[in-house]
Amino acid sequence: MINDERLIWFKGNIIPVEEAKVNVLSPTSQFGANVFEGLRAYWNKADEQLYIFKLEEHIDRLLKSIKMMRFECCYDADFLRQSVIDIVKANKYKEDIAIRQTVFMDGFGSWSSTSPTDMFIAPIAKGRQYPPEKIGIECCVSSWERISDKSLSPKIKMGANYMNSRMGQMEAMRNGYDSTIFLNDQGKVSEGPGSCIFIVRDGQLITPPVTASILESITRSTILDIARNDLALEVIERDVDRTELYIADEIFLCGSAVEIVPVISVDRLSVGNAEKGSMTTVIEKLYFDIVRGISAKHKNWLTSIYEI
Ligand code: PMP
Secondary structure, eight states, X not given: OOSOOOEEEETTEEEEGGGOOXXXXXXXXXXXXXXXXXXXXXXXXXXXXXXXXXXXXXXXXXXXXXXXTXXXXXXXXXXXXXXXXXXXXXXXXXXXEEEEEEEEEOTTOOTTOOOOEEEEEEEEEOOOSSOTTSOOEEEEEEEEEOOOTTTXXXXXXXXXXXXXXXXXXXXXXXXXXXXXXXXXXXXXXXXXXXXEEEEEETTEEEEOOTTTTOOOOHHHHHHHHHHHHTSOOEEEEOOOOXXXXXXXXXXXXXXXXXXXXXXEEETTEESTTSSOOHHHHHHHHHHHHHHTTOSSTTGGGEEEOSOO
């Protein structure tokens, strides 16, 4: 890698990213035997502070993924949390970043091994995933079905799950779309390849339930919370039909990485006026004010990196 001077947390040490090497025969390398989190931290210039968003919730979900995969991992919640803080601080970032925290199956075992596990945490400078001048993205409904709890659970945030995401995303891009929306094994709307989905119909904000073959997304929970409690919007978690995507007034995808992204068409049918909708705009504004620590609300969702 050229000019990558990042420091990475790797197996208990903070080292240059180029020095972090994983055994090619390890189950993580051969079979995608790993679980991970994708976090974000936002730079607040006025506060001269970098805030990690919902660190606690990410650590909690990582531990659940470790449990469901039956990984033997000797790192506890405090250690997992502190290691994220340590590596972000070590890189001295003063800009928005994304953080990948991965617990992986190391050693020379196979896909059924339960140890040895270890971890890396890699932060990287990252702005918005889609350029802000883009009003929204154009999606198709995937011909690939979303993985389900009956086979490869989307609730476990494991590396191997993203091969289903890959099939959908690559198909979408081959056909000239920006991204894709999966249906689940019941034929109901599930999620995007790396995001959850909200639609707006007749002033009501709707999202598929956690049983719709989705990751239990932290951004989704955040939006449900602020929409209900801060914005007093009418919000419902229920199954969504494919054709509701064609007649929705607004649609957006959400996730730590994509943040909030309006969808302006699905299968080439425009969503509303193919613009960012009014409800999306209000939710997006509050979301960014909260994650960056501009809003006085929900400061307890932020972890400060630097001592003031
Ligand atoms: N679904 C999938 C498949 C994802 O990869 C992500 C991103 N982690 C999400 C949903 C959104 O989850 P979160 O809001 O916790 O980032």
